Amino acid sequence: MNMPFYVAPEQVMKDRADYARKGIARGRAAVAVRFVDGIALVAENPSNTLRKISEIYDRIAFAGVGKYNEFDQLRVAGVRAADVKGYQYSRDDVDARSLANNYAQILGQIFTHEMKPLEVEILVAEVGQTADADQLFHILYDGTVLDERHYSVLGGDAEAIGGRLSESYVDAMGLADVLRAATRALAGTDRTLAADDLEVAVLARGNGRRCFRRLPDDVVATAMQG
Amino acid sequence: MSMPMFRPGDDPGSSFPDLLKRMGLAPEQQFGVDLAGEFSVPHATTCVALRYADGVVMAGDRRATSGNLISHRGMEKVVPADQHSGVAIAGAAGPAMEMIKLFQLQLEHYEKVEGASLSLEGKANQLGMMVRGNLPAAMQGMVVVPIFAGYDLLRDVGRLFDYDVTGGRYEEHDYVATGSGQLHAGTVIKIGWRPGLDRPAAVALACRSLWEAADADSATGGPDALRGIYPVVATVTTDGWERVADDELAGVFDTIVSEVRTR
Numbered sequence: 001m002n003m004p005f006y007v008a009p010e011q012v013m014k015d016r017a018d019y020a021r022k023g024i025a026r027g028r029a030a031v032a033v034r035f036v037d038g039i040a041l042v043a044e045n046p047s048n049t050l051r052k053i054s055e056i057y058d059r060i061a062f063a064g065v066g067k068y069n070e071f072d073q074l075r076v077a078g079v080r081a082a083d084v085k086g087y088q089y090s091r092d093d094v095d096a097r098s099l100a101n102n103y104a105q106i107l108g109q110i111f112t113h114e115m116k117p118l119e120v121e122i123l124v125a126e127v128g129q130t131a132d133a134d135q136l137f138h139i140l141y142d143g144t145v146l147d148e149r150h151y152s153v154l155g156g157d158a159e160a161i162g163g164r165l166s167e168s169y170v171d172a173m174g175l176a177d178v179l180r181a182a183t184r185a186l187a188g189t190d191r192t193l194a195a196d197d198l199e200v201a202v203l204a205r206g207n208g209r210r211c212f213r214r215l216p217d218d219v220v221a222t223a224m225q226g
Numbered sequence: 227m228s229m230p231m232f233r234p235g236d237d238p239g240s241s242f243p244d245l246l247k248r249m250g251l252a253p254e255q256q257f258g259v260d261l262a263g264e265f266s267v268p269h270a271t272t273c274v275a276l277r278y279a280d281g282v283v284m285a286g287d288r289r290a291t292s293g294n295l296i297s298h299r300g301m302e303k304v305v306p307a308d309q310h311s312g313v314a315i316a317g318a319a320g321p322a323m324e325m326i327k328l329f330q331l332q333l334e335h336y337e338k339v340e341g342a343s344l345s346l347e348g349k350a351n352q353l354g355m356m357v358r359g360n361l362p363a364a365m366q367g368m369v370v371v372p373i374f375a376g377y378d379l380l381r382d383v384g385r386l387f388d389y390d391v392t393g394g395r396y397e398e399h400d401y402v403a404t405g406s407g408q409l410h411a412g413t414v415i416k417i418g419w420r421p422g423l424d425r426p427a428a429v430a431l432a433c434r435s436l437w438e439a440a441d442a443d444s445a446t447g448g449p450d451a452l453r454g455i456y457p458v459v460a461t462v463t464t465d466g467w468e469r470v471a472d473d474e475l476a477g478v479f480d481t482i483v484s485e486v487r488t489r
Binding site (some may be wrong): 051054055056073076077078079080081083084086087088102103105106210 | 229230231242246249251328
């Protein structure tokens, strides 16, 4: 029987983290930014059918970057958990924090116990009844949960995008302003992004029970010009 | 609560009832006794739906009865199933409400998991399966017979479906009525229905049918001006589900009352 070589746990974790980060950095980024009516979610996504942003529940949305099949599996699990909880208890009992904790458990478990970590970063966003109650939970590939206040950036180039976003972010922006700020942050200085390179959705107060709404390309294009 | 995750090939997909079954949360359908004989369970009564120029009108009275007693005056038996369809229910109120709740959840669950809505036909078939699933309970007296109506966005037309206890699904062309006042309400619509009715005429006809059903059937409630309780009337068009406001219904029923007076 041959014994495996000893590898220090620090090294194992570092290798896994590097592997996950590399996988995530290959994809395009996504941002979620608070604005006057709620939360705007903008992802760089040339596909019109494979979504990075989607609805989880009445006031909760999901965004994922990295490997599509992996974050899509997490998205479906979130829809199921939310719908079952709402059925068992009440629609009011479904909240982003408990979903984020569940996601963190799953990602953390896989990161430490499986051969391959999930190459994803996800966001669980909840629009509150008032602006103060808006929540953004950003969950990393190893299960780390970050509770972010004004905006959240997912993806490889997060630091640079976050830097650009922090320059243009102000409280209670209008929809057109927030879309322009998010697009400029995603694009950087040497590129421009058109409406059909983007996937845009909002979680808006006053949209009725289901706050999630996708914005079609023409609406996004008009907002960005204005 | 942990997150429901399944292996590929062993996944309930976009079906919410299957998911509940897998998690051991599916509602119990067998009661073991003939409930209708043992207790008096609240029953919901008359509902109608008819086609008009822009889509469909659905209407239902508000009364639920237990035997000879009125158990609820304000029950809403006509509810939106999703944005472009509605469901109206007659029969045992408990299982009926549970069925509506599950049906609404299933449509929303499918839409979120798949990223697209079911077709109107798909929704109608889904409801048929749920009615069939209720058959064991129906054999014990808990009969639930819904009407399903909606606007078919693929064909650009309003469509109506009714069901029998076995889950048999029948598409109706002009109008449909269900519940204890079915015969009276159905007859009124049968006489008054014309192709391409406009919205006011269709709403008035639906109200008139419920009025006549309430007049002849003790289990059907009429408009209750004293308490301000009017039947639930809604239209489903290309713009979606829209409930007709009580003020408008009050006007419609005033007209009916004055017509009846002059008879």
